[in-house]
Amino acid sequence: MTGALKSSSATPTPDLSGVEFATSADGMPVARIDDTVLAMVTSPSGFVFLASAVFVRRPLAELTRADFIGHDGRVADEDEFRARVAEIAGHKRDLAELNRARTRMSMSTPWGGSQMAVIYTEGVVAHSTAGHGGFHLSADRNAKIHPLLRKDTPWYEEDCEWAIVAITFPDLFTGYERAAAEKTIRNTWPDAWEAIHGAKLAEGESWARDRRAFDQRHAADYIVTSAILSVQHPGMTEVVAVVGGDRRSDDDERRFLVPSDEYAGRDRFGFVMDPDRHAEYHGPSSFIGWRGRGDGS
Template identity: 55%
Template sequence: MITPSPLTTVTRSNSGFPEVEFGRSGDGYLVARVGDTAFAMLPGRNARHYLATGWRINRPIAEWKRSDFYGHSGGLADEAAFRTKVAENAEHQREKRALGRREIGFNANTPWGPSQGATVYAEGIVCHSTAGHGGFHLSAERNRKVNPVLRAPGGWYEEDEAWAIVAITFPHLFTGYERRCAERTIKDSWPDAWEAIFGIVLEPGESREKDRRAFEKEHAGNWIVVSAISSDQQAGFVEVVATPGGRRGAGTEERRFLVPSDEYRIGRFGFVVDETRHPVYSGPSSFIGWQGRTSP
C-alpha cells in the first residue's frame, strides 16, 4: 500500500473503488490518481492548461514527473476544473465496475480486422478491439431496437462516433459520463436524427454539424482558406490559398492572399478572407506547388 505524503490528500468515497488521491508531482504540478489512471494539470499554450493522463505510475505521487504523462484530454480553465474532471472520472470508474462488463477472448472478424479481445456489455452487445480500431456489434435482435434513422444494417458501430448510437439505445448499460458523451456525439454528428427522435430543435451552438452547415451557407460566396503557410517573402504575414466557400476539387478557382500573422486564427470551420483587408497576392510563393505559377 502506498502511504500518502504530507502534500497528498485522499478523498474517500462511500461508493467504494476507486479512491481519489490529489497531490503535487516532484516538479510541482497538480496531479491526481484514480485507480490505475493518473492525471496532471499541465501548462499549454497562451498561458492555458490542459488535462494530461498517464497509466499505472507505480510510484508515490511526490515522485511523479511530467514525462510520466502522455495523453491529452482537453483544456482546463483552472484548478477547480481539474478537480471536477478527476471526480467525474472516479464516478465513471465506480459506475463501470458496478455494471459488471466481462472481458473475453473472441475469435471473430470485424469491419476493422480480426478481433483481439472483446467486452460483453450484455447478451448480444459486444465491443471488439482490433489492432487499429474497434467498435460494437449488436445481434440481430438487439439491432432491431436501434431507431431506424440511426440503425446500421449489419449491426456494426465503430468506436469513434457510432458507439454513441448503442449508448443512447441501451443507456442502462453505460455510465453517466458515457451517456453524456454519447448525447454530445449524436447532437454533433447526427443532429437531424436527434431532433427526429427526441422532438427537440437544436439551437446554434448545440450541434457542430448544424453549426458547420450554417457557416457554409453564410459564407458560400466568401473566400475560405484551404491551405496556409508562414510567408518567406513577406515577414509577419501568412500566405494562404483560398477557394469560394472553401470548396475543393478539380476546376475549383483558387486565389492567394496575405493575412497578418497575428490575425490568422482558423476558427471552428475555417478562416474567412476579408477582401477589404487581406490583399490578393501574386508574388513569389512559399508554397512549393505554387512556385513558378503566375496566377494569383
C-alpha cells in the same frame, strides 16, 4: 436547446471519494485515481490540458511533467481540472459495477478479424481489430435502435456510431459514457436528435448543424484551404483560398497574406477571407507547390 431539456436543479457536488490531489515537484496540480495519475499541464505556447499516465507509483509530490504521456483534452483552469478528475473517478466507479466480460472470439468484422471482444450483455459485443472496431448487435438488439439511427447491418463503428448503441441501452454504460454518447448524437446526427427529443438545437449545440450553417453562410466566400507562415513577410501567414473552401477543387485558387495573430483566431470551420481587408497576394510564395506558378517565383 429548449428549456424543457435543461435541468433546473443546482449542479451537484462532485464525488471525489477515492481521489488524491497534490501539487507536483514542478508545480502542476496533480491527482491520483487508483492506478491512474492526472496532471494539469501548461504547454510552452500557453494552452492548458489534461495529461495522464498509468502505473506511476511514486508520491504525487515527486512527479514531474516527464511522468505524463497521455493528452486528454484542454482544460480552462484548475476548477475544470478538478471537475474532469471527478468525472473520470465516477466513470471508474461505474465501470466496476458493470458486468462486462473481456474475451477472444474468432469472428470477422467490417474492420478485419476480431482480436479482442468485450461482452456488455447478451447480443451486445464490442470488437477490437488491428486498426479499428465497434459493436455487433444481435437482430433483437438491433431492432431496438430508433429507426432514425438504426443501420441495415448490425455493426456500429467505434468513432461515432457507438453512441447509438449507448443511448439505446443506457444501463450498459457509465454516466460518463452516456453523456459522451448524447453529445456525439447531437454533434453527428442533429436532425435525428431533434426528432427523438422533440426539441430544437440552438447554435453551438451541434457541430454538424453549425458546420452546415457555416457552409451555407459562406458558400460564395473565399475560405482558406492551406496556410503557411510567410518566409518573405515575417508576422504574416500566406494562405490559399477557394470559393466555399472546397478542398477537392483547385478552380480559381487565390493567395492572400493574413496577419498571423489574426489567422490564429480563425473560426473552427475555417478562415473566411474579407475582400475589404485581405488583399490578394501575387508575390513570392512560401508554398513549395506554388513556386514556379505565375507570380509564385
